[in-house]
Amino acid sequence: MGWATARTVMLSGASGHVVDVQADVTQGLVSTTLVGRPDPSVSEARDRCRTAIVNSSLTWPSTRRVTILLSPADLPKRGPHLDLAIAVAVVSATDENKLEPLDLAGKVFLGELTLDGRVRAIQGVLPMVLAARARGLTQAIVPEVQAREAQMVPGVSVIGVRSLAQAVAVLRNDAEIPDAPPVEPLSMGSLLTWRGDRRTEELDLADVHGMADARFALEVAAAGGHHLLLSGPKGAGKTTLAERLPGILPDLTIEETLELSAVHSLAGAAPPAGDSPVRPPFRAPHHSATKASIFGGGSGRVHPGEISRALHGVLFLDEFPHFPADIIESLRQPLEHGEVTIARGDEVATFPARTMVVLASNPCPCGDYHPDVRESRCVCSEVRRRSYREKFSGPVVDRIDIVRHIAPLKPYELRDPLARPEPTAEVRRRVEAARARQAERYTGTPWRVNADVPGPELAVKWPLTAEAQLLLDDHLCAGRITRRGAARAHRLAWTLADLRGEDVPGRDCVDVAVRLRAGDPLLVSALPAAAR
Amino acid sequence: MTAVVAEEERLARVALNAIAEPGDPRLGRLVAALGAQEVYDRLRADVDLTGMRSEAGERLAATDPERILGEADDLGIRFLVPGDGEWPGGLDDLATVEPVNQLSGEPLGLWVKGPLDLAAVCRRSVAVVGSRSATTYGTSVAADLSAHLAGEAVTVVSGAAFGIDQAAHRGALAGGGQTVAVLACGVDRPYPAAHRGLLEHLAEVGAVVSELRPGCAPTRVRFLSRNRLIAALTTGTVVVEAAVRSGALNTANWAARLNRVLMGVPGPVTSAPSEGVHELVREGRAGLVTRGEHVMELVSPAGRHLHRSPRGETQGRDRLDLTEQRVLEAVPLVRAVESSAIARTAGLGVDTVRTTLSRLAELGWVESEGPRWRRAGEQLC
Numbered sequence: 001m002g003w004a005t006a007r008t009v010m011l012s013g014a015s016g017h018v019v020d021v022q023a024d025v026t027q028g029l030v031s032t033t034l035v036g037r038p039d040p041s042v043s044e045a046r047d048r049c050r051t052a053i054v055n056s057s058l059t060w061p062s063t064r065r066v067t068i069l070l071s072p073a074d075l076p077k078r079g080p081h082l083d084l085a086i087a088v089a090v091v092s093a094t095d096e097n098k099l100e101p102l103d104l105a106g107k108v109f110l111g112e113l114t115l116d117g118r119v120r121a122i123q124g125v126l127p128m129v130l131a132a133r134a135r136g137l138t139q140a141i142v143p144e145v146q147a148r149e150a151q152m153v154p155g156v157s158v159i160g161v162r163s164l165a166q167a168v169a170v171l172r173n174d175a176e177i178p179d180a181p182p183v184e185p186l187s188m189g190s191l192l193t194w195r196g197d198r199r200t201e202e203l204d205l206a207d208v209h210g211m212a213d214a215r216f217a218l219e220v221a222a223a224g225g226h227h228l229l230l231s232g233p234k235g236a237g238k239t240t241l242a243e244r245l246p247g248i249l250p251d252l253t254i255e256e257t258l259e260l261s262a263v264h265s266l267a268g269a270a271p272p273a274g275d276s277p278v279r280p281p282f283r284a285p286h287h288s289a290t291k292a293s294i295f296g297g298g299s300g301r302v303h304p305g306e307i308s309r310a311l312h313g314v315l316f317l318d319e320f321p322h323f324p325a326d327i328i329e330s331l332r333q334p335l336e337h338g339e340v341t342i343a344r345g346d347e348v349a350t351f352p353a354r355t356m357v358v359l360a361s362n363p364c365p366c367g368d369y370h371p372d373v374r375e376s377r378c379v380c381s382e383v384r385r386r387s388y389r390e391k392f393s394g395p396v397v398d399r400i401d402i403v404r405h406i407a408p409l410k411p412y413e414l415r416d417p418l419a420r421p422e423p424t425a426e427v428r429r430r431v432e433a434a435r436a437r438q439a440e441r442y443t444g445t446p447w448r449v450n451a452d453v454p455g456p457e458l459a460v461k462w463p464l465t466a467e468a469q470l471l472l473d474d475h476l477c478a479g480r481i482t483r484r485g486a487a488r489a490h491r492l493a494w495t496l497a498d499l500r501g502e503d504v505p506g507r508d509c510v511d512v513a514v515r516l517r518a519g520d521p522l523l524v525s526a527l528p529a530a531a532r
Numbered sequence: 533m534t535a536v537v538a539e540e541e542r543l544a545r546v547a548l549n550a551i552a553e554p555g556d557p558r559l560g561r562l563v564a565a566l567g568a569q570e571v572y573d574r575l576r577a578d579v580d581l582t583g584m585r586s587e588a589g590e591r592l593a594a595t596d597p598e599r600i601l602g603e604a605d606d607l608g609i610r611f612l613v614p615g616d617g618e619w620p621g622g623l624d625d626l627a628t629v630e631p632v633n634q635l636s637g638e639p640l641g642l643w644v645k646g647p648l649d650l651a652a653v654c655r656r657s658v659a660v661v662g663s664r665s666a667t668t669y670g671t672s673v674a675a676d677l678s679a680h681l682a683g684e685a686v687t688v689v690s691g692a693a694f695g696i697d698q699a700a701h702r703g704a705l706a707g708g709g710q711t712v713a714v715l716a717c718g719v720d721r722p723y724p725a726a727h728r729g730l731l732e733h734l735a736e737v738g739a740v741v742s743e744l745r746p747g748c749a750p751t752r753v754r755f756l757s758r759n760r761l762i763a764a765l766t767t768g769t770v771v772v773e774a775a776v777r778s779g780a781l782n783t784a785n786w787a788a789r790l791n792r793v794l795m796g797v798p799g800p801v802t803s804a805p806s807e808g809v810h811e812l813v814r815e816g817r818a819g820l821v822t823r824g825e826h827v828m829e830l831v832s833p834a835g836r837h838l839h840r841s842p843r844g845e846t847q848g849r850d851r852l853d854l855t856e857q858r859v860l861e862a863v864p865l866v867r868a869v870e871s872s873a874i875a876r877t878a879g880l881g882v883d884t885v886r887t888t889l890s891r892l893a894e895l896g897w898v899e900s901e902g903p904r905w906r907r908a909g910e911q912l913c
Contacts, residue, residue, distance in 0.1 A: 213668045407672070412679040416706035418733055521669035523805075524695050529726060 002026055004092035006104050007137060008085035009128040010075055013302055013342065013349025014262060016131025018108070020071045021082065023089035028065035036070030039078045048080075048113050049087040056117035056165040059096040066090065076347070078301060081122040084111035084141065087164050088171070102171040107139045108132035109167070110150075117164040118183055119143045123301075126258070126265040129153045141167055145185045149265060152258055200282045203244050206423035210413040212531035213522055214241050217404045219427050220516065222248045223434035224495030225449035227335060227357045229397060231519075232406030234367035238360040241406070242316045245358060246282040247424040249313070250432045256312045259352055263308045266351075280313035287322040295330055295340045296351050302342055307334055308351040320359040321391040328396050331357065335399040338452065354452070359400065364388055401451070401488050403519040422530045430528070434498035450494045455487035464493060468510040475514055489513040537615040542641075544572035545613045546597035546745075549640040551588060554743040555757030560637025564627055568613075568640065604643065604746050607720050608735075612650065613641040620654040622764045625790050632785050635757045639743045642761075645719045646712075646739035648687075653710050653739070654765045657687035658831055659787070660703075661762060661780045662696025662772040663805050670696055670773035670805060673797055675703030677770060680824020682709020686831070689714060689766050691758065692727055692734070696772045696780070701730060705737070714765065715742040716758040717750035741765075759783040760790075768793030768831040770821060774808035781808050784818065793830045794818040852897075855880065859888040860897055860907075868904035 003024040009016045032046050046068075053060045068086055070077045088109055092102040110128055111119040125146040132140060133156050140158050142150045147160030161167045163180035170177065205215065214230065218241060221228040228245075230238040252260060257278045283306045285294055292298050296305035307315050317323060334340050334353035342349045363369045364385045369378035380388075397403075413419070438449050441462070447453045453462070463469065472489060475481045481489060492513035493505035502509070512526045545568045552559045562571045575588050601611060612619050619642075627638040644650055660678050662670060678688045678700045688704035690697040692713035704711035713731065715723065719740045722728035734740050743761060744754065759779065763769055763786035771794075774780035787794045796818035799806025812818035821827050828837040852860065862878035862885075863869075875885040889905055892898045899908040 410676065410679070412682075412703065412706040412708075413675070414706075415708065416702055417737075418702055418705065418730055521667040521803075524666045524668060524671055525664075527668075 002093060002095075004089045004102065004104060006085040006089040006092070007108050007132070008082050008110060009108060009131050010077055010079075011124050011127055011131070011266065011301075012347055013296070014127055014266065014304070014308075014351050015349075016128055016134075017072070017075055018132060018135045018137065019075065019077065019082070019085075020069075021085040021089045021109075022069045022071065023086070023093040024067045024069075025061045025064050025090070025093045025095075026067075030063060030065060032066040032068070034068045034070070036073040037076045038070060039076060041080055042070070042077045042082055045080065045083050045086050045113075048083055048115065049090060051115040052083070052113040052117040052164050053087055053091060055115060056163065056168070058091050058165070058168065059094055060090070061094045061096065064094075079122070080112035080120075081110050081124075081128070083113040084119060084164070084167065085109035087113055088167060091164075091168055092171075102168075104171070106137055107141060108137045109141050111141070111143045111161070111167075113164060118180060119161055119163055119167070120183055121145050121185055124262075124266045125149050126152060127262040129156055129158075130258070130262060132156070141170070143183060145183055149261065152261060200243050200246050201279055203247060204424045205244050205247070205427055206421050208237065208240060208244065208421055209416075209419060210409045211237060211241070211406065212527050214404050214406050215422075215427075215531060216522065216527050217402050217516060218245050219248065219431060219528065220492065220495055220499065221245065221356060221358075221402055222427075222431045223449075223499050224401075224438070224491065225354075225356055225451035226401035226492060226495065227359075227399065227451070229359045229361070229400045229403045230406055231361050231363055231392075231403070233369065233408055234362055236406040236408040238406055239316075239318055242284075242314070242318075242358045242360060243282065244424065245314050245316075245356070246280045248428045248431050249280040250428065250435055252278045252280060252312055260311045260313075263304050263311050263352065266304050267309060281310050282314045282316065283307075283310040284316040284318060287317070287319050289323075289327075291324070291327050291330060294327060295334075296342050296349065297344065302344065302347065302349040304351045305340070307340060307353045307355055307357075310355040311352050312354060313356070314358055315355045316358045316360070318360045319362065321361050321388055325391075328391065328394065331396050332399065335396065356451075357400075359397075361392070363405075398482070398484060399488075401492055402516045404516070405519055420530065422528070426530070427528075430499060433501070434495065437498045437501075438494075450491045450498070453491065455484075455490070458487070458490055458494070462494060463504075464490060464510060465504055465506050468493065468505055468507045471507050471510050472514070481514060481517070485517060489517055492516060537613055538569075541567075541569050541615075542611065542613050543597040543601070544568040545640045546600050546611060547592055547595045548572055548575075549611075549743070550595050550597070550600060550745050551591045552640065553757070554639060554754060555635030555637060555760060557631055557634065557636045559640075560627070563640065564638070600745060607645070607746060609643050609645045609719055609746055611641050611643055614638065618644075618649050618651045620651045620765050622654060622766065622790075623761070626760060626764050629789050632760065632782070632789060633756050635753075635760065639761065641743075643719050643742050643745060644739055645735045647737065648710055648712065648739040650712070650739055650741065650765075653687040653712060654689070656685060657689050657712070657766040658827060659689045659762045659766040659769040659783065660696070660700035660772060661690055661759075661769060661774075661783045662700075663774050663778045663780060663808075664693050664695040664697070665775070665805060666695030666699070666773045667799075667803065667805055669799060669803075670797075671699035674699040674772040675706070677772070677797070677821075677824050677827060678703030678709075678711070679707030681827060682707030682711075684824070684828055684837075685709065686828070687712060687766075689762055691715070691762060692724075692731055692740075694724060694726070698727060698730060700772075701734065701738075705733070710738055712739045712741060712765070714758055714762050715740060715750070716744070716754040718742060718744050718746040718748040720746040721749070723750050755779055756782055760786045763787040763790050763792055766792065768795060768827070770795040770797060770827055771809050771812060771818065772797040773799060773803075773805040774812075775805050776808045776811065778808050781812070784812055788817055795821040795827060795830060797821055852892075852895075855884065856888055856892060859885055860892060863889075863892075863898050863905055863907050865907050868901040868906035870903055871905060874905060 005022045050060045121143045129150045144160035144162050150158045165178045285306045294305045338354040340353045364380045366380050493509040496509040497505040674696045682704040688711045690700040701711045717723050719742045759782045769787035796809040796812045825839040829839045858878045862874045875882045
């Protein structure tokens with residue numbers, strides 16, 4: 001036996017390629033060559049693998065010529081996770097190991113090796129296993145601490161190993177698996193009792209007084225997955241509201257959990273643990289964040305950005321006019337298509353970004369101006385206000401479905417003895433019902449919520465009632481909305497019909513949809529009963 | 533308590549109230565002319581009273597006023613009649629007013645539930661009414677106004693309907709004030725059903741009032757006759773959002789007929805729910821109000837609660853006279869120039885400019901550099 005092939009995976013973005021690692025051990029000038037576009041981190045694998053093999057009481061063919069090919073040869077290879085596949089291929093190709101030919105077919109090997117032959121945890125196990133499954137590989141050998149993560153992929157049997165020796169023993173079908181010390185998990189242990197990621201779960205809408213209009217906007221946004229713009233003077237409660245949006249979203253489905261976990265895994269963060277249903281994520285990057293941190297990128301391996309880490313959840317950009325213009329502009333693709341593509345040199349990475357984007361802004365630079373509030377303490381000049389507002393009119397804001405102005409709560413509203421702000425759980429129940437209607441309607445399509453459905457498709461397959469369409473056409477003819485605006489109002493109207501349990505959106509749904517989009521006041525009768 | 537009303541009189545009114553539709557002008561006229569007791573007796577005796585006879589006698593015979601009163605009492609509902617200390621004086625104006633929609637007349641009595649003394653709270657009261665299909669703009673303005681009125685110890689009267697009405701009640705409650713709901717059905721009936729909580733709360737801390745005896749259902753006509761009570765009980769009526777065919781405009785008509793202060797809150801001129809209000813203001817029938825202070829000014833005795841019109845801040849430069857302003861404009865900001873150059877720019881005589889410049893220097897607007905002048909400090913505005 002002079003050669004062997006083991007398989008592993010290279011990721012670009014959230015998509016993966018299966019890489020064949022072929023090892024050839026022959027007579028000849030003694031050397032070890034690694035070919036197939038390895039980058040330095042892969043070249044180092046030669047030394048790691050040799051030492052690991054030797055320290056695992058296996059034989060490295062030190063008197064032979066060893067050629068290791070990583071194919072396809074044109075794909076750049078990067079990362080230490082190829083170690084395990086390289087070592088297994090070499091071990092299998094070396095006659096001195098006196099092995100039966102190992103059965104490497106249908107298996108994918110993922111793991112970094114230490115010098116003593118232990119297998120370390122790596123980043124991106126979940127998407128790698130997903131990619132392997134897509135290529136018909138049915139068995140994954142992964143670091144033991146990440147077996148649970150890999151097991152989230154249905155249809156793939158997972159073997160977790162602590163060391164190279166264990167991996168070889170498993171391949172040989174040995175009765176006895178050599179023991180090895182456990183390997184630490186990947187995630188960077190937190191120094192502080194930081195609970196940032198789970199904080200939003202404790203927030204409840206029952207604590208939000210008044211603001212019936214904005215609460216309704218949240219409900220509609222959640223029900224149909226629509227993007228939302230909240231504008232209002234500082235302290236009006238924009239952040240308070242936005243943070244409560246994930247709470248009214250339904251639990252993630254199995255597929256959504258898988259996708260989100262894959263993104264987490266790419267980012268090097270531990271996937272959501274436990275068996276409890278996974279809650280939608282909430283990410284709120286500060287306006288000083290870099291473009292790479294929001295959309296993905298970074299030096300070396302391409303990391304998913306905040307927008308992808310908020311997959312199926314909420315990305316909240318507070319004070320969005322303060323974000324650099326190119327970040328705002330870059331929102332266009334994810335807002336429209338639900339994914340981000342990062343092209344860099346010869347590398348193109350695509351990450352999912354089906355995320356509800358919530359933009360919040362002050363109405364002016366000082367934050368005190370409000371067109372509907374007379375007692376405005378705004379100190380901005382009209383010129384500054386205008387240049388600030390220019391950020392609102394760009395193509396990005398045109399892709400926002402719901403625009404709401406939030407007036408600050410008046411002191412007396414807190415003393416209303418009959419106010420019973422609806423708790424999150426009740427609103428979520430309505431959102432879940434509306435989502436269920438959408439799931440049923442879009443069975444057999446790639447879409448899950450109204451916001452996913454492309455405009456032309458919607459117009460043909462799910463039209464409005466005739467009189468509702470007439471109303472929409474009126475708005476269009478009068479120039480009150482753009483054509484894109486009409487398509488978005490059409491989608492919103494469906495969400496409103498879903499919330500009301502109506503089978504097709506009528507005139508009233510369109511009226512509310514147009515008002516929601518234009519930031520106009522709503523009819524009180526459009527609000528949920530508890531908010532009237 | 534001024535006069536004590538005879539028990540017979542009260543019972544007669546209960547009985548007549550039970551068989552009559554509110555706002556029936558014929559019965560109103562008869563009671564005004566003969567007294568309730570007399571009308572009751574005659575109708576029961578089957579005397580023909582100008583068309584009222586028909587079946588009135590029979591229905592009266594089948595009515596047991598004492599039982600009605602007793603049952604109401606069990607529900608915590610009292611029956612007020614003219615002459616009672618708690619009878620709101622404003623209702624007397626209804627006796628002489630011209631009919632609207634063929635309805636008119638002072639009510640025979642009022643069924644009241646709630647702890648408030650109706651006469652006392654209606655002495656300083658304003659009706660806040662408007663469309664049931666209101667916008668969130670309208671409800672928030674109605675609540676604002678009502679909370680302000682509540683803070684001024686003015687009672688807010690409204691009809692407990694959806695939209696503006698409920699926002700008015702809630703605003704008054706939240707503002708810590710008193711509020712009265714006037715219904716078009718029996719005060720024991722939660723109508724609209726969704727406002728059960730509101731009505732129960734009002735019956736506990738405010739007052740729920742109706743002309744109709746307990747148990748009666750609301751009808752279209754009853755809403756119209758109810759509106760005359762809302763207008764008559766109060767010193768003024770504010771209409772917040774009323775489309776061109778809104779019941780709130782009927783209340784506005786009554787308020788105008790009763791010489792009450794009629795006020796309207798404007799909305800966006802493109803908004804259908806504000807169209808009726810705009811029409812009221814445009815015809816000169818209603819005064820335009822946009823905040824609680826405006827309402828207070830209009831309903832208070834002359835000279836009280838005067839509202840100062842908002843003005844932009846007076847800036848220092850506004851206090852200069854025309855010549856001074858012209859000279860100041862001509863003084864360069866940075867590079868000092870001689871007064872003759874300033875005079876040329878300003879188009880004024882050199883002497884005038886020199887005296888003006890020294891005055892401006894005293895006021896700190898300009899500074900001199902030998903014979904040259906320039907603006908002092910930072911004055912970019």
